[in-house]
Every structure is written in structure tokens, then in C-alpha cells.
Amino acid sequence: MQSVEPILTKRIPSVPSGDPRQRHTVGLDEYVATGGYKALEKALSMEPAAVIGMVKDAVVRGRGGAGFPAGLKWSFLAPVDGGRRYLAINCDEAEPGTFKDRLLVDFDPHQVLEGIAIACYACQLDTAYFFIRGEYHHQAKVMQHAIDEATTAGIFGPQGLLRGKSKAAVECIVHRSAGAYICGEETGLLEAIEGKRGWPRIKPPFPAVKGLFGRPTIVNNVETLAAVVHVIDRGVDWWKSIGTTSRHPGSMPSFGPKLMGVSGHVQRPGCFEAPLGIPLSDLVNQFCGGMRNGKKFKGAIAGGVSMGVLGTDQFDAPMDFDIGVDYQVLGLGTACPTVFDEDTDMVAVARNIARFFKNESCGQCTPCREGSGWMLKSLMRIERGDGTSADLDLLIEVAGSMGLSPGSTICGLADGNNWAVRTIVNKFRSEFEARVKPVFVPVSVSAGR
Numbered sequence: 001m002q003s004v005e006p007i008l009t010k011r012i013p014s015v016p017s018g019d020p021r022q023r024h025t026v027g028l029d030e031y032v033a034t035g036g037y038k039a040l041e042k043a044l045s046m047e048p049a050a051v052i053g054m055v056k057d058a059v060v061r062g063r064g065g066a067g068f069p070a071g072l073k074w075s076f077l078a079p080v081d082g083g084r085r086y087l088a089i090n091c092d093e094a095e096p097g098t099f100k101d102r103l104l105v106d107f108d109p110h111q112v113l114e115g116i117a118i119a120c121y122a123c124q125l126d127t128a129y130f131f132i133r134g135e136y137h138h139q140a141k142v143m144q145h146a147i148d149e150a151t152t153a154g155i156f157g158p159q160g161l162l163r164g165k166s167k168a169a170v171e172c173i174v175h176r177s178a179g180a181y182i183c184g185e186e187t188g189l190l191e192a193i194e195g196k197r198g199w200p201r202i203k204p205p206f207p208a209v210k211g212l213f214g215r216p217t218i219v220n221n222v223e224t225l226a227a228v229v230h231v232i233d234r235g236v237d238w239w240k241s242i243g244t245t246s247r248h249p250g251s252m253p254s255f256g257p258k259l260m261g262v263s264g265h266v267q268r269p270g271c272f273e274a275p276l277g278i279p280l281s282d283l284v285n286q287f288c289g290g291m292r293n294g295k296k297f298k299g300a301i302a303g304g305v306s307m308g309v310l311g312t313d314q315f316d317a318p319m320d321f322d323i324g325v326d327y328q329v330l331g332l333g334t335a336c337p338t339v340f341d342e343d344t345d346m347v348a349v350a351r352n353i354a355r356f357f358k359n360e361s362c363g364q365c366t367p368c369r370e371g372s373g374w375m376l377k378s379l380m381r382i383e384r385g386d387g388t389s390a391d392l393d394l395l396i397e398v399a400g401s402m403g404l405s406p407g408s409t410i411c412g413l414a415d416g417n418n419w420a421v422r423t424i425v426n427k428f429r430s431e432f433e434a435r436v437k438p439v440f441v442p443v444s445v446s447a448g449r
């Protein structure tokens with residue numbers, strides 16, 4: 001395993017090199033005393049375009065789920081025209097099994113704020129909305145306190161960034177979600193900040209051109225922005241020395257360290273920092289103390305339920321952005337796997353996930369609104385033992401027809417439902433077949449007279 005010093009978790013003691021019991025919220029004084037806000041100072045000494053250039057060269061892929069490169073996204077922004085320009089920071093973190101952004105907010109909020117300040121400077125944005133999951137009551141208070149500290153110290157505020165070192169002034173506002181998974185989708189998030197129902201928008205136009213209140217907006221995940229701090233601080237070559245290039249010539253690499261929250265049937269669940277590309281089995285065995293009670297590995301959700309499952313023979317899958325193509329899942333997602341042991345009922349797992357998506361569908365698109373309900377009903381029938389093989393066929397057909405990839409929905413929630421259910425059924429098919437009654441379609445054959 002490639003070993004890396006703690007970077008994102010430098011101030012957040014974590015297994016294997018630190019003791020999580022020593023964690024505390026790092027305030028402004030401690031953050032500055034340990035090198036904090038140096039990267040912002042460095043960024044402010046550069047032209048904004050040069051900062052974007054560094055983030056582009058480093059190929060910092062988004063940590064919120066889709067893996068889109070941050071520098072490239074930033075370069076899509078509409079030109080400055082004197083009007084307002086926004087950064088929307090995505091801390092919705094409602095993907096089941098995902099608990100990585102809250103680690104940064106809980107214990108090192110200024111690291112996130114430094115990333116926000118750098119992004120605002122580079123992209124010439126004046127207002128940053130920190131959109132935080134409704135259930136994160138404590139984290140919202142921690143972030144508000146950190147913003148107050150940073151504003152009092154002149155890092156944000158009307159005088160310009162870092163006590164007026166740059167004329168670019170940034171206002172930072174915490175916006176608490178009312179609590180719906182769909183508000184994590186970037187345009188649902190924008191609607192929610194505007195005070196509306198969290199209904200994803202049809203794209204294009206993309207937020208970089210027409211986002212919050214119709215103005216150019218960048219949406220980035222909390223961890224993506226924290227990662228940018230270290231790219232600016234230590235340089236592109238250093239960033240590229242961590243992680244891995246793609247196994248597919250011409251495809252984008254997976255550089256940098258990544259927070260990986262592991263849950264499920266492991267000895268020691270938790271959030272760890274590891275280089276992208278670490279095999280899932282190393283993460284489980286070396287960071288989590290192995291499978292719980294010495295049981296065998298049966299499967300794992302790759303990174304948030306939307307990504308689908310890795311099968312029993314895919315325990316060594318490298319946790320990088322190639323995982324989707326190479327291991328028949330949707331992608332790396334949030335890189336927060338949920339691990340299942342040999343005793344897990346995969347039919348119940350599929351039903352539970354389908355229930356989540358049915359409840360969270362916003363209802364705008366018919367395939368998602370209706371399909372999610374059909375899928376849940378079929379899975380409940382199969383789990384009860386009342387299903388037939390026709391239910392299984394219908395389940396796969398309905399799942400495969402909904403999502404952005406088949407081109408039938410506005411957002412990716414339906415793809416998450418589709419991939420989660422299809423991969424579980426395909427990779428654990430015998431469990432489903434054992435629960436359904438076979439249905440034979442009578443075929444009459446008439447031989448020629």
C-alpha cells in the first residue's frame with residue numbers, strides 16, 4: 001500500500017497514525033499556528049487564472065460523487081460582468097453510508113473555509129453559500145462559529161480577502177437544508193437556497209453559466225475545496241505523486257488523498273484518509289481491523305448506495321475513479337463503502353435501498369416517480385416469498401429504463417436507484433431466484449401437417 005502522511009486529516013487524529021479520541025474542533029488560532037491560511041496567502045500572490053491553472057493541472061476530481069475535475073468546472077464560468085457570482089458549497093451529505101464531509105466540518109472547519117476563500121478568489125466569486133444537511137445541527141453551529149472567527153479576523157468581509165491583501169471581498173453564509181436527499185443534487189441545491197422546493201433543473205444551462213438567482217455559480221463539495229488548499233500549498237507535482245493514473249490509456253487519473261468512510265460489518269468502522277487507488281480489502285483489513293467477528297466478505301456498496309455493489313470476488317477493487325468501468329458499478333461516488341459479511345440477506349439490502357430511493361424521488365420525472373414505487377413493490381413481494389420470476393424480470397427492466405444514462409430523467413437520483421438494484425440482482429442473482437416461484441410461459445408448437 002502507498003503510504004501517505006495525513007493531509008486532509010493533519011489536524012484530525014485518525015487511524016492508522018492517530019487516535020480519534022484526541023479529536024477536537026480546531027479554532028482559528030490553532031489553525032493559523034499550524035500553517036493554516038498560508039495557501040490562501042500564496043493564492044492571493046498569484047493571478048486568479050494561475051490558481052485555476054494549478055487546480056486544472058493537478059486534475060483535482062470532485063469529491064462529491066461525480067468526479068468531475070474542479071479546475072475544468074471553474075474554467076467554464078461565464079465572464080465577469082460586474083454582477084454577483086456565487087459559490088455553493090455542497091455539505092448535504094445525505095447519501096446513505098457517507099460521512100466524510102462532516103469530519104472536516106466537525107474538527108477542521110477553517111481548512112474548508114480556506115478552500116472556499118481560494119475558490120472564490122480564483123473564480124472571482126463574491127458570495128459563498130455553505131449549504132449544510134438539515135440533520136447536521138451541531139456542524140452548522142461549528143461552521144457558523146468558524147465563519148464568525150474568520151470574518152472577525154478579516155479573512156472574509158468587505159475589506160477584501162485576508163485583511164485586504166486582495167480587493168476581492170467574499171461574504172460567507174450558512175444555509176441549512178430542510179432535509180431532503182435531492183437537495184444534494186447540485187441544481188436541487190440551488191433551488192433550495194433560493195427558497196423553493198428542491199427540484200433539480202434541466203441542464204443546460206449549467207450552473208457555471210446560469211446558477212443561483214440566474215447568475216454564474218460554482219457548486220463544489222466540501223472535501224473538493226479542502227483538497228484545493230493542499231494543491232496550492234504544496235504544488236501540482238506533489239499532488240500527482242499521491243494516488244494513481246488511470247488503468248485505461250487516455251482516461252483521467254485519480255490523484256490525491258481521499259476521505260473514505262467505511263461502515264457495515266467491519267471490526268472498526270470509521271472515516272479514514274487513504275490514497276486513491278487503495279484496494280478495498282486493504283482499507284478493510286489495515287484501517288478497519290478486518291471483517292467483524294472474522295466473518296467472510298460478501299460484498300460492499302462501492303461509495304454511497306447510488307453506486308451499486310461490488311460482488312464477493314471484487315474485494316480487491318482499487319478505490320479509484322476507474323472502479324465503475326472495471327468492476328461494473330456506477331462509479332467511485334463518495335468513496336464511502338458499506339461492507340456486508342457472509343450472513344447478509346442481499347434481497348433485504350436491495351429492498352431497503354429501493355425504499356430509500358422511492359421516498360426520496362422528487363417526483364418530477366415519471367420513470368423515477370413511478371418506477372421507484374414499482375421496484376419497491378416487486379422487491380417486497382420477492383422478499384416475502386410471494387414473487388415470481390416475472391417480478392424479477394420486471395424489476396430489471398424497470399430499473400434499466402430510468403436515469404440520465406437511458407436519458408429518461410432530469411437528474412441522477414434515478415441512476416442511483418437503477419444501479420443499486422440492478423447490480424445487487426445481477427451479482428447475487430441466485431439469492432433472488434431462490435426466493436421467487438418460477439413462472440413458465442406456455443408455448444404451443446405446431447408441427448407442420
Ligand SMILES: Cc1cc2nc3c(=O)[nH]c(=O)nc-3n(C[C@H](O)[C@H](O)[C@H](O)COP(=O)(O)O)c2cc1C
Nearest residue numbers: 062063064090092093094184185186220221224412
Ligand atoms: C441525488 C443526488 C444527490 C447528491 N448529493 C450530493 C451531496 O450530498 N453532496 C455532494 O457534494 N454532492 C452530491 N451530489 C453531486 C452534486 O450534484 C454535484 O455533482 C457535486 O456537489 C459537485 O461537487 P464536486 O464537483 O466538488 O464533487 C448529488 C447528486 C445527486 C444526483
Ligand code: SF4
Nearest residue numbers: 362364365368409411
Ligand atoms: S430523476 Fe427523480 S429525483 Fe431526479 S428530478 Fe427526476 S423525479 Fe426528481
